[in-house]
Amino acid sequence: MELSLCESGWFAAGSAFPLSCIHTSTSLQKLGKWEKKNRIVYPPQLPGEPRRPAEIYHCRREIKYSKDKMWYLAKLIKGMSIDQALAQLEFNDKKGAKIIKEVLLEAQEMAVRNHNVEFKSNLHIAESLAGKGHYTKRIRLHGKGMFGIMKIVKCHYFVKLVEGPPPLPEPRKTGFDQAKEYVQQLRSRTLVHTL
Amino acid sequence: MGGTEGHCTGGATKQTLHLFHGAMESLLRPPRAVPAFLVVPVRTKRRLFVPEWARELPHEEKEKRLQSLIRTLPEERMERTFYLACTASIIDPYVPPEGDARVTSLSKEGLKQRMEKLKQTAASQLALRKVKDHDPNFSTKTFPEVAQEIYVEAHNSLANFNKQKLHSLVTERCYPDMVRGNRYKTIRWSFVESLEPPRVVHVRCTSVVNQGNLYGQVTVRMHTRQTLAIYDRFGRLMYGGEKLPKDVLEYVVFERYLVNPYGTWRMHGKIVPEWAPPKDPIVKTVMIPGPTLDPSQEYEEMK
Numbered sequence: 001m002e003l004s005l006c007e008s009g010w011f012a013a014g015s016a017f018p019l020s021c022i023h024t025s026t027s028l029q030k031l032g033k034w035e036k037k038n039r040i041v042y043p044p045q046l047p048g049e050p051r052r053p054a055e056i057y058h059c060r061r062e063i064k065y066s067k068d069k070m071w072y073l074a075k076l077i078k079g080m081s082i083d084q085a086l087a088q089l090e091f092n093d094k095k096g097a098k099i100i101k102e103v104l105l106e107a108q109e110m111a112v113r114n115h116n117v118e119f120k121s122n123l124h125i126a127e128s129l130a131g132k133g134h135y136t137k138r139i140r141l142h143g144k145g146m147f148g149i150m151k152i153v154k155c156h157y158f159v160k161l162v163e164g165p166p167p168l169p170e171p172r173k174t175g176f177d178q179a180k181e182y183v184q185q186l187r188s189r190t191l192v193h194t195l
Numbered sequence: 196m197g198g199t200e201g202h203c204t205g206g207a208t209k210q211t212l213h214l215f216h217g218a219m220e221s222l223l224r225p226p227r228a229v230p231a232f233l234v235v236p237v238r239t240k241r242r243l244f245v246p247e248w249a250r251e252l253p254h255e256e257k258e259k260r261l262q263s264l265i266r267t268l269p270e271e272r273m274e275r276t277f278y279l280a281c282t283a284s285i286i287d288p289y290v291p292p293e294g295d296a297r298v299t300s301l302s303k304e305g306l307k308q309r310m311e312k313l314k315q316t317a318a319s320q321l322a323l324r325k326v327k328d329h330d331p332n333f334s335t336k337t338f339p340e341v342a343q344e345i346y347v348e349a350h351n352s353l354a355n356f357n358k359q360k361l362h363s364l365v366t367e368r369c370y371p372d373m374v375r376g377n378r379y380k381t382i383r384w385s386f387v388e389s390l391e392p393p394r395v396v397h398v399r400c401t402s403v404v405n406q407g408n409l410y411g412q413v414t415v416r417m418h419t420r421q422t423l424a425i426y427d428r429f430g431r432l433m434y435g436g437e438k439l440p441k442d443v444l445e446y447v448v449f450e451r452y453l454v455n456p457y458g459t460w461r462m463h464g465k466i467v468p469e470w471a472p473p474k475d476p477i478v479k480t481v482m483i484p485g486p487t488l489d490p491s492q493e494y495e496e497m498k
């Protein structure tokens with residue numbers, strides 16, 4: 001009964017032998033900094049402290065889309081609650097909108113399952129970024145034997161969800177406020193090097 | 196190496212033709228010192244070698260020699276050997292009597308339960324004898340204290356995430372059950388006191404794969420008071436409380452690889468009876484997904 005390792009892997013779970021697995025390598029890809037942010041563990045809170053809001057970091061790497069185009073969508077979502085963001089992305093015509101929506105749903109699922117978030121709607125988007133991925137260069141042929149170097153462009157998308165309602169947007173500074181500040185500055189001047 | 200003289204056309208070409216023939220002949224027959232009597236042996240590969248004294252043996256003796264060879268040759272080619280340090284489950288699990296800790300030991304039923312000692316079950320006695328064969332220091336009177344110490348140490352090292360120590364105190368079958376889901380959580384566990392002295396309730400012995408590859412399993416009944424608090428990744432309380440002691444009645448199974456002289460007794464698993472009181476719910480509310488509806492249906496109609 002000579003079995004090689006690959007053949008023994010086909011045994012059903014009903015065998016008496018524990019199957020030895022030869023997967024001895026470490027993780028397949030190097031983890032990026034954003035993924036590692038999900039691993040920090042805070043010490044237990046004392047009973048008097050306010051409840052620390054949960055933070056969930058999620059990203060998708062090497063999306064076939066331009067980082068400049070993705071930036072518009074990332075800026076659109078920043079600061080919204082997750083339901084509002086999903087609604088806006090669903091009816092947006094850009095290609096990146098579909099991808100970002102998938103990322104947000106994945107992050108929501110992860111939050112509820114792994115990070116002890118109670119209500120999946122009680123999340124808002126604290127940070128949402130688009131970064132440059134790996135570019136590959138190719139030749140693009142023009143007429144008259146001329147050529148250009150074409151860049152095939154990829155981007156990464158990062159999102160940070162925080163538990164709680166979205167923070168209120170800061171009120172814009174009106175002219176009256178600016179004038180008041182100016183007058184206050186003038187009044188608070190002091191005279192130096194005098195009696 | 197004289198070549199045959201072919202028909203030549205001119206005087207100058209005759210010499211060249213000679214030379215050409217001579218070169219061809221020398222190519223075909225290289226001028227090496229080849230002895231005439233060299234014989235290159237060509238034969239097939241030697242498959243079975245039978246020495247001369249064994250060639251004319253009767254049939255039975257040949258069979259005997261063949262059998263002995265088969266026994267010495269390895270039959271299974273183990274490319275990667277594995278070592279079973281523990282069994283995969285609890286053998287013949289102990290069925291705890293109903294209402295074990297609910298009834299006071301002063302009433303009639305309580306007395307009956309107390310009288311159910313280890314000596315009544317014959318299988319346990321047999322297994323106990325086997326265990327004492329391999330481990331002469333084992334005794335049902337001293338073992339429960341050792342078992343409780345192992346239990347407390349194992350839970351403490353789980354709370355401190357001391358993996359090496361936990362592996363030495365807990366079998367490989369029990370380790371993932373204890374550790375799953377705890378990587379990014381903080382656990383605070385403490386042992387307050389033992390309400391009743393622990394006692395051995397059940398002993399079993401099994402062999403896995405080969406006869407004589409013995410593993411012994413001992414069930415110990417423990418009635419203790421403990422506190423448990425689990426905090427999630429952000430330090431928020433998920434379950435239990437640090438100052439809430441709870442009474443816990445458990446049947447903990449300890450296992451040891453008896454044939455290994457350096458084997459130790461390690462925690463193997465727990466038996467939770469069906470009549471046990473339900474555990475406290477976790478602090479957060481959990482959503483249970485409902486049935487998938489068509490756009491035309493409504494949930495109230497379905498109910």
